[in-house]
Amino acid sequence: MMGDGKWFFPPRTACALCVMPPVFLNWDTGEGIRWLNPLDLSADAVPPPPQGTAEREAWDWQGFRAYCSGDVPHPLPARDSLVMTLIGPVGSGKDSLAAAMTAKLNSVSSGDGGLTIGPGSDFEERLRSYSAGPTDPASPDRPHLPHEFMLYNSKVRERASLLLFNTAGEDLRHRTDRDFRFAYRAAPRSEILVFLVSPAGLGFRLLDPHGEGRETTHFLFSRVVDFLTEIESPDSRGRRTVVLALTKCDKYSEVESFPKPFLSERSVPRWRKAVLASEQVALGEFLRSVDGLPLMETLSRLASPVYTAAISGTGSDTGADSGASFNIFDSPAPNTAAQRSLDPLVFGLMRAGVWVEP
Ligand SMILES: Nc1nc2c(ncn2[C@@H]2O[C@H](COP(=O)(O)OP(=O)(O)OP(=O)(O)O)[C@@H](O)[C@H]2O)c(=O)[nH]1
Ligand SMILES: [Mg+2]
Numbered sequence: 001m002m003g004d005g006k007w008f009f010p011p012r013t014a015c016a017l018c019v020m021p022p023v024f025l026n027w028d029t030g031e032g033i034r035w036l037n038p039l040d041l042s043a044d045a046v047p048p049p050p051q052g053t054a055e056r057e058a059w060d061w062q063g064f065r066a067y068c069s070g071d072v073p074h075p076l077p078a079r080d081s082l083v084m085t086l087i088g089p090v091g092s093g094k095d096s097l098a099a100a101m102t103a104k105l106n107s108v109s110s111g112d113g114g115l116t117i118g119p120g121s122d123f124e125e126r127l128r129s130y131s132a133g134p135t136d137p138a139s140p141d142r143p144h145l146p147h148e149f150m151l152y153n154s155k156v157r158e159r160a161s162l163l164l165f166n167t168a169g170e171d172l173r174h175r176t177d178r179d180f181r182f183a184y185r186a187a188p189r190s191e192i193l194v195f196l197v198s199p200a201g202l203g204f205r206l207l208d209p210h211g212e213g214r215e216t217t218h219f220l221f222s223r224v225v226d227f228l229t230e231i232e233s234p235d236s237r238g239r240r241t242v243v244l245a246l247t248k249c250d251k252y253s254e255v256e257s258f259p260k261p262f263l264s265e266r267s268v269p270r271w272r273k274a275v276l277a278s279e280q281v282a283l284g285e286f287l288r289s290v291d292g293l294p295l296m297e298t299l300s301r302l303a304s305p306v307y308t309a310a311i312s313g314t315g316s317d318t319g320a321d322s323g324a325s326f327n328i329f330d331s332p333a334p335n336t337a338a339q340r341s342l343d344p345l346v347f348g349l350m351r352a353g354v355w356v357e358p
C-alpha cells in the first residue's frame with residue numbers, strides 16, 4: 001500500500017483551504033508541509049524519515065501529522081484526497097443531497113467499481129447537521145468546514161479521503177469579492193464541483209414556487225464561474241469535474257419532456273459507463289427542450305464536458321422552509337431514486353481515474 005511509489009489515488013498538489021495565496025504541496029519533498037505533533041504544536045517541525053523504513057514506522061507511531069505551512073497553520077487532509085464542493089441557490093437541495101449521499105454510501109459495493117465509500121466516524125452527527133434547516137453563510141469566524149468520507153479500493157488496497165464542502169445559498173448573494181472568496185475558498189481547488197439547480201431555475205416556477213428563477217440562477221452561477229476562472233491555476237481545469245445536478249426531479253413526474261427512467265434506481269451493477277453515457281444524452285435532450293443549454297455553456301468555462309445528474313427523493317419540500325428533510329428511515333416517496341445522489345461523486349471518481357469498472 002505504501003512505499004513502492006505507485007499510488008492509485010493522485011496526491012493533492014495544493015492545500016484546499018489556502019487559496020489566497022495557494023500553498024503548493026509536494027508529498028515527496030515535503031514542500032508546503034510541516035510535520036508536527038498535535039500534542040505539542042509549539043515544538044519545531046521535523047522532517048519525515050523516508051517511507052517504508054523502520055525509522056519512519058516509529059515516527060508514524062509518535063503521531064506526527066501533516067500541517068499546512070500557510071499563513072494560518074492547520075492540519076492538512078490526507079495525502080490522497082479529493083475535494084468536492086456543492087454550490088447552488090437557497091433551497092436548491094444541497095444539504096438534502098449531502099444527506100442522501102451519506103445515507104446511500106453503503107450502496108456502492110466493490111462490485112460496482114472496485115471502490116467502497118464510508119463515512120468517516122460521525123455518521124449520525126453528520127446527518128443531523130445536514131438536516132438543520134437553511135445553511136448559514138460562511139463568515140470569517142465561521143468558515144464552512146468539510147465532512148470527510150473514506151474511499152477504499154479493495155483491489156489495490158488503498159485508502160483516500162473525500163472532503164465534502166457544503167455551502168449556503170446565501171453565500172451566492174455575497175456582495176464583496178472578499179466574502180465570496182471566503183465562502184468558496186475550497187472551490188478553486190476542488191476536483192468535483194457540483195452546481196445544483198431546482199425546477200424553478202429551469203423555468204418551472206409553478207412546480208417550485210420557493211426556488212430561485214432561471215435568470216437569477218444563471219446570473220449567480222456566472223458570478224461563481226467568473227470568480228473561479230479569474231484565480232484558476234493551469235493545473236486545475238484538467239483535474240476538475242463539473243456536474244450540473246438537477247434537483248427535486250420528482251417534481252417533473254408530470255412533465256412530458258422529462259425522461260421518466262430517472263425517477264427510479266438503476267439495476268446492479270450501477271454506474272456502468274455505457275448506461276451513464278446514454279443517460280447523459282437523455283438529460284442533454286431534456287435540458288435543450290427547457291432552454292437549459294446556456295446554463296451548461298456557462299459551466300463549461302470551468303471544464304468540459306459538463307456532466308448532468310438527476311436527483312430526486314432527497315427531500316419533500318412539504319414543510320416549506322424547513323430545510324433538508326432526508327431521513328433514512330422514511331419510506332421512499334413515489335418518485336424517488338436517492339441512490340442517484342451518488343452520481344456526481346461517481347463522475348468525479350471516474351474522471352480522476354480512481355473508479356474501475358467491474
Ligand atoms: N420534492 C423534493 N424536495 C426536495 C428534494 N430535495 C430537497 N428538497 C426540499 O428542498 C428544501 C430545501 O432543501 P435543502 O437541502 O435545505 O436546500 P439547501 O440547498 O441546503 O438550502 P440553503 O442551505 O438555504 O442554501 C427542503 O424543504 C427539502 O425537503 C427532492 O428531491 N424533492
Ligand atoms: Mg443548506
Ligand SMILES: [Zn+2]
Nearest residue numbers: 015018068070
Ligand atoms: Zn492550508
